[in-house]
Amino acid sequence: MNTYLELVIFSLIIGVGATIVMDIYAVIIKRFFNIASLDYRIVGRWIGHFKNGVFSHKNILQTAPIKNERALGWLAHYLIGISFAFLLLLIWGTGYAYQPTFWPAITIGLLTTIAPWFMMQPAFGFGIAASKTPNPALARFRSLKAHAIYGIGLYLAALLLSIALS
Known part of the structure; x- marks a missing residue:
């Protein structure tokens, strides 16, 4: 198979699989510990306001909702998950899908925390690394945990893919 086609x-496959693992984790912690994860409507609202030239908000929760923001947010969530899987394969090569190892996946998973801390949370009005939230340390810890789970998901999805490819 063509390397570019394999990459895509x-x-x-790996990005969707890893994002599903992250979402299963979110359901589990919500059901058993009543800990809510990010409401992807917020992501959809943020992206939906791009068309108006608005890329940051004083407080996204007080910004006017947009039509289909939940669907847009979930689509973005999965596209972001796929993009970070693309990054994993771009750095370690498509051979990673044939022989996945844990450390590259968890490294990418943890590094993906940079996006919410330094791009999304400030744009939502929550400050750098959730510094303007009621409990920044807890928000940071939960974000790191969720992204570590995504990293584990990258590994598990790649492992399942490697089994299917063999």
Whole structure:
């Protein structure tokens, strides 16, 4: 198979798989510990306001909702998951999908925390690394945990793919 085609297909499979693992984790912690994860409507609202030239908000929760923000947010969530899987394969090569190892996946998973801390949370009006939230340390810890789970998901999805490829 063409390396570029492998890169795209493997990124889709691994990215969707890893994002599903992250979402399963979110359901588990909500059900058993009543800890809510990010409401992807907020992500959809943020992206939805791009068309108006608005890229940051004083407080996204007080910003006017947009049509289909939940669907847009979930689509963005999965596209972001696929993009980070693409990054994993871009750095370690498509051969990673044939022989996945844990450390590259968890490294990418943890590094993905940079996006919410330094881009999304400030743009939502929550400050750098959730510094303007009621409990920044807890928000940071939960973000790191969720992204570590995503990293584990990258590994598990790649492992399942490697089994399917063999």
